[in-house]
Amino acid sequence: MQVPAEDRVKIFDTTLRDGEQSPGASMNLEEKVQMAEVLAQLNVDVIECGFPASSEGDFAAVRAIADSVDGPTLAGLSRCRRDDIARTELALRGAKRNRAHIFLATSEIHRTYKLRMNRGEVLQCLRDGLTLARDLFDEVEFSAEDAARTEPDFLAEAVYEAIEAGARVINIPDTVGYAVPHQFGNLIRYLRAKVPNINKAVLSVHCHNDLGLAVANSLAAIEAGARQVECTINGIGERAGNCSLEELVMALKTRRDYYGTDTGINTQNLVYASTMLTRITGLAVSRNKAVVGVNAFAHEAGIHQHGVLMHPSTYEIMRPEDVGRAGNSMVLGKHSGRHAFHYWMEERDIHCTEMQFEEAFNAFKRLCDQKKEPQEHELLAIVRDIVHTAGHTSPVLANVSLRGV
Ligand SMILES: [Zn+2]
Numbered sequence: 001m002q003v004p005a006e007d008r009v010k011i012f013d014t015t016l017r018d019g020e021q022s023p024g025a026s027m028n029l030e031e032k033v034q035m036a037e038v039l040a041q042l043n044v045d046v047i048e049c050g051f052p053a054s055s056e057g058d059f060a061a062v063r064a065i066a067d068s069v070d071g072p073t074l075a076g077l078s079r080c081r082r083d084d085i086a087r088t089e090l091a092l093r094g095a096k097r098n099r100a101h102i103f104l105a106t107s108e109i110h111r112t113y114k115l116r117m118n119r120g121e122v123l124q125c126l127r128d129g130l131t132l133a134r135d136l137f138d139e140v141e142f143s144a145e146d147a148a149r150t151e152p153d154f155l156a157e158a159v160y161e162a163i164e165a166g167a168r169v170i171n172i173p174d175t176v177g178y179a180v181p182h183q184f185g186n187l188i189r190y191l192r193a194k195v196p197n198i199n200k201a202v203l204s205v206h207c208h209n210d211l212g213l214a215v216a217n218s219l220a221a222i223e224a225g226a227r228q229v230e231c232t233i234n235g236i237g238e239r240a241g242n243c244s245l246e247e248l249v250m251a252l253k254t255r256r257d258y259y260g261t262d263t264g265i266n267t268q269n270l271v272y273a274s275t276m277l278t279r280i281t282g283l284a285v286s287r288n289k290a291v292v293g294v295n296a297f298a299h300e301a302g303i304h305q306h307g308v309l310m311h312p313s314t315y316e317i318m319r320p321e322d323v324g325r326a327g328n329s330m331v332l333g334k335h336s337g338r339h340a341f342h343y344w345m346e347e348r349d350i351h352c353t354e355m356q357f358e359e360a361f362n363a364f365k366r367l368c369d370q371k372k373e374p375q376e377h378e379l380l381a382i383v384r385d386i387v388h389t390a391g392h393t394s395p396v397l398a399n400v401s402l403r404g405v
Contacts, residue, residue: 003262009252010045010228011245011263012204015277016061017048017077018242019232025281032061033068038276039233040071042269044245048101048230051077052091053084059091067094073139075099080129089136099139101171102129106158107146119154126158127165134166141169143206148174152187156194163197169228170201174217177210177240185220192225204228207243209235214243219251222259233277234285234292246270246291246323254318271324291318297328302337305330309343332379334368345383352387360386 016032016039019025027035032050039047049065050058054077062076074095076088080102092098104115104126111117117125126142133140142162147155159170172191174184188205192198205221205228207214218229235244249265256262274292278284287295297320299305307314308328320328330340341361345352352360363382367374 003256003260005264007227007261009222009226009261009263010202010204011249011265012046012048012075012228012230013039013042013044013072013232013245014048014206014230014242015039015232015236015245016065017050018206018230018238019236020050021238022236022241022283025236025283027061027280029057029061029064031280033064035277035280036065036069038269038273040069041266042273043264043266044072045228045264046073046075046099048075048077049092053078053087059087062088062091063094066092066098070096073097073099075101075139075141077101077103078133080104080125082129082132085129085133085136092137097138099141099169100133100137101141101143102126102133102167103143103145103171103173104129105145106155107150109149110146119157123158123161126162130162130165130167139169140167141171141204142167143171143173145173146175147172148179148184148187149176152190152194155187156191159191159201160195160197163195163201168201169204170198171204171206171228171230172221172226173206173230174208174214175206177208177214179207179217180211180213181216181220184217185224188221188224188226202227204230205243206230208238209240209242209244212240214241215247215251218243218248219259222252222261227261233273234283234289236277236281236283244290246274250291250318250323253322267322268324291323296323297325298331299328299340300331300333301335302340305336305340305343309339331373332364332368333373334365336368344379348380350383350387352383356386 016035020027036047049062052059052062066074074092076092078084078088078100088100106122111122130140130142144155144158162170188203203226205218205226207217229243229248231243231245231248233245235241249263249267252259252262253267271292285293287293299308304315332344338361341364360383
């Protein structure tokens with residue numbers, strides 16, 4: 001059953017803005033446009049294209065994306081200042097649907113040490129900026145920077161004022177990755193209960209992974225009623241990164257039974273999007289990364305391999321094809337058993353007697369004791385030694401050379 005569009009979780013991708021701020025992830029203009037196209041194919045709801053007022057390069061990249069990429073709403077980050085807002089509008093003028101993403105810090109730490117503004121001045125500043133922006137953009141989003149460390153009563157006041165001034169998306173960022181799931185979910189509940197005009201806006205969250213909790217905090221916020229999540233491909237972003245798009249999306253899809261909502265993402269494109277980002281930035285993902293890591297659907301342990309061969313649901317909660325992988329992989333290694341070894345031989349159309357099989361399996365185990373990851377050609381060479389000498393003519397074995405054994 002489809003989740004009604006108004007109750008779906010919107011995916012706001014910030015790979016090109018927050019993601020690009022991670023050390024080693026900078027992209028040039030062509031690469032940003034290419035990545036924006038990948039995100040459009042993934043069917044994200046919003047692409048944050050950059051921070052136009054931050055540099056000439058960012059301005060040009062945002063403009064190039066706005067002029068060429070169709071589908072998602074295109075957003076630009078902006079400080080809550082007249083000149084920044086004007087620059088953002090200019091960069092996004094070519095977009096079919098544009099959004100200003102205006103941020104202003106609300107926490108006491110930021111008010112005191114960074115902005116040097118009191119509560120009243122912060123509220124006045126956000127009213128002025130958002131009132132200006134609402135006439136210039138199709139959509140206006142307000143981010144209360146460092147919201148997770150803001151006094152809840154003042155945060156509620158700022159959110160109320162932002163909605164009154166025209167913001168229709170209210171983002172609650174955990175800018176420094178300080179929140180923990182239950183508490184963060186309660187903050188969202190508090191705002192929904194305390195802010196009288198809250199129903200005029202979509203609540204959004206933007207979580208950082210300093211404590212490894214960005215996805216968990218975002219899910220807790222969804223449970224509490226947030227309906228937009230800001231995230232990045234492969235979870236790249238400032239410091240330890242942002243909420244990982246692929247993990248959040250697959251958590252909602254896999255556990256629809258629990259969350260009762262979903263996203264509009266074409267999940268079959270997830271591995272492709274992850275691979276493209278790695279190719280463009282050179283930032284590799286770890287093998288055991290959830291959803292998109294090369295080990296995410298690989299099985300080596302004998303008991304698991306046996307189970308998956310009988311029925312994938314025994315040890316897989318997602319289907320590899322749903323995230324764009326061709327299939328699961330049986331990795332032959334020291335933990336593999338007879339079932340997997342037999343399956344490996346059958347897949348290669350190699351047949352033999354029971355005795356030959358036992359001999360080959362024992363040789364395979366001996367090889368595994370010497371090497372962490374036996375290579376395909378080494379495995380084939382073992383089998384060839386034992387099976388081929390008996391007059392076997394498997395086309396796979398006929399081409400095996402004995403080098404490297
Ligand atoms: Zn951030």
